[in-house]
Amino acid sequence: MSQVDLRTCFAGLSLKNPVMTASGTFAARESGEFYDLSRLGAVITKGVAAKPWPGNPTPRIAETYGGMLNAVGLQNPGAEAYIESELSYLAQYDVPVIANLAGHSVEEYVAVTECLNETSVAMFELNISCPNVKEGGIGFGTDPRMAAQVTEAVKRAAKKPVMVKLTPNVTDITAIARAVEDAGADAISLINTLLGMRIDLKTKRPLLANGTGGLSGPAIKPVAVRMVYQVRRAVKLPILGLGGICTGEDAAEFLLAGADAVAVGTAALVNPTAPVDVVEELAAFMAREGYADVAALKAAFVG
Amino acid sequence: MKRVIAARLAENAGLAPEIFRMVLRLPEGEMPARAGQFVNVYLEDGAHLLPRPISVCRQEGNALTLVYRVIGAGTRRMAHLQPGAEVRISSPLGNGYTLPERGHVLLAGGGVGVPPLVQAAYEAKAKGLHVTAALGYRDALFLQREFADACDALAIATEDGSAGFHGNVVQLLMAQALPEDTAVLACGPKPMLRALQAFCAARKLPLQVSLEERMGCGYGACVGCVCKLLRNGAIVQKRVCKDGPVFDGSEVVFE
Numbered sequence: 001m002s003q004v005d006l007r008t009c010f011a012g013l014s015l016k017n018p019v020m021t022a023s024g025t026f027a028a029r030e031s032g033e034f035y036d037l038s039r040l041g042a043v044i045t046k047g048v049a050a051k052p053w054p055g056n057p058t059p060r061i062a063e064t065y066g067g068m069l070n071a072v073g074l075q076n077p078g079a080e081a082y083i084e085s086e087l088s089y090l091a092q093y094d095v096p097v098i099a100n101l102a103g104h105s106v107e108e109y110v111a112v113t114e115c116l117n118e119t120s121v122a123m124f125e126l127n128i129s130c131p132n133v134k135e136g137g138i139g140f141g142t143d144p145r146m147a148a149q150v151t152e153a154v155k156r157a158a159k160k161p162v163m164v165k166l167t168p169n170v171t172d173i174t175a176i177a178r179a180v181e182d183a184g185a186d187a188i189s190l191i192n193t194l195l196g197m198r199i200d201l202k203t204k205r206p207l208l209a210n211g212t213g214g215l216s217g218p219a220i221k222p223v224a225v226r227m228v229y230q231v232r233r234a235v236k237l238p239i240l241g242l243g244g245i246c247t248g249e250d251a252a253e254f255l256l257a258g259a260d261a262v263a264v265g266t267a268a269l270v271n272p273t274a275p276v277d278v279v280e281e282l283a284a285f286m287a288r289e290g291y292a293d294v295a296a297l298k299a300a301f302v303g
Numbered sequence: 304m305k306r307v308i309a310a311r312l313a314e315n316a317g318l319a320p321e322i323f324r325m326v327l328r329l330p331e332g333e334m335p336a337r338a339g340q341f342v343n344v345y346l347e348d349g350a351h352l353l354p355r356p357i358s359v360c361r362q363e364g365n366a367l368t369l370v371y372r373v374i375g376a377g378t379r380r381m382a383h384l385q386p387g388a389e390v391r392i393s394s395p396l397g398n399g400y401t402l403p404e405r406g407h408v409l410l411a412g413g414g415v416g417v418p419p420l421v422q423a424a425y426e427a428k429a430k431g432l433h434v435t436a437a438l439g440y441r442d443a444l445f446l447q448r449e450f451a452d453a454c455d456a457l458a459i460a461t462e463d464g465s466a467g468f469h470g471n472v473v474q475l476l477m478a479q480a481l482p483e484d485t486a487v488l489a490c491g492p493k494p495m496l497r498a499l500q501a502f503c504a505a506r507k508l509p510l511q512v513s514l515e516e517r518m519g520c521g522y523g524a525c526v527g528c529v530c531k532l533l534r535n536g537a538i539v540q541k542r543v544c545k546d547g548p549v550f551d552g553s554e555v556v557f558e
Contacts, residue, residue, distance in 0.1 A: 024525065025520075025524055025525060026524060027523055027524045027526075029523075030522050030523035030524045030545060031524055033304060033305045033522070034304060034305050034306060034522070035304070046526070054540065055526070055529070055540070058516055058517065058527075058528065058529060058530075059516070059517040059527075060517070060519075060526075060527045060528070060529070061353070061517045061518065061519045061525070061527035061528070062517070063351060063352065063353050063377070065350045066349065066350055066352065067352065068352065068353055068519065070519065070525065070527060072525065072526050072527060075526050075529065075540065217352055218352075266352070268520070268524065269352075269353065269519045269520035269524065269525050270345070270352045270353060270354070271307065271345070272305070272306075272307065272393070272520070272522060272524075273306070273307070
């Protein structure tokens, strides 16, 4: 596979390959127990806020056909603990770190941005799309005006490139994508989870303590591919495509749809080495199909 | 490094209604499991994606025994696996029990919380500790031979009174005098563990409890399975899969 060049430039970052971990499904120490993190294009860490968040009550997880629901609610130890623990641990690896930022308000998003400005973080991913947080989160991601407002404020405060993560729980995702592009975003990632629900037939109650949760996994992949395709045609920004990627072939599908890089999320919960498996499978797929680099594969889309 | 390995199914048969024993042959040189650890069992059927975290009942050489209850579609699928099948499992996960250096060990188990105490019994016996097991069942008994083999004393409680003490494990223990140097290792339903917490606090006995929660990844990445501990006057959240599943019984907040 030496003939395949996976190197990727994404919003100014030089990556070994276009494969990242998806926020919320990656923890440095725990994932690093299964594979060498330096083999990835980048890692996107779990949502972090300026101050610690307790998250939602349990059960937070429910299985569904071909996927899962989660309602973790962005439990995180706050920026200070994130810098001391997660970031310092990641320093031993040769991999760019993208920090997923959480907040309940514009001020909170700006606060965490400022906390992480002087760190080794290579890029920010603005999480305006978590369906499990009552205030903030998805509230910003479903309204083009609010999405633009928070993007602009964070962009003004940030000393790193800012990627904005979009929710699929909207009527027209291209309207949000255009709004954050106009507000100065450096990249877009999509999709976050789809709002879903399951009910326990024994207790007749929702399976999740939160009632509803975010659906992820291979079940949502066609929705994600469609939205990447739509957003590619609406904006010029680099796109990180994610949503149900389990294999290298899945990753290739996103690249063909218009993504410039991809992230592996739920698959890593199902198979801890999935992110690096996807790197190898993508290279094998490209070698088999005769594409020398990512640009050649992307250019092959007929649509 | 931790990894996912392909094990070979040697046995998979019912022990009691809805309770099954699975014996897996591991590849040579796999990391041995400690009592109280668990493995992820990956079902790989395309619909049930998440691993089933199952406690280690016994590991001898390359034979790993899991005893599990069929509670849904995933575990039912596990029960249908035939000997000879390849089963993908993770390396042992979680922290496991900490055995005392000397003295008495009391193993308190309820229902499908009984199996992990088998490994604990054998490890305690190998350390020369005095081992007592107090096991509670709804009705049908299982794993009696193993406990009889590894323990110095064995007491049984059944909810229907069909064998041993008529009642639950904590009621059974109320009637017994325990040596002062007894360390209690427990696994079972939350009401049982909560009652044991009060029981051990009143007698000043150290208690370790193994908790259960719906898990996503089982290795600490998704933070789906947290529990609450009361530590130094403050509530802290810990991941059952990675920081546990065994916790200091005096700290756990049962809700």
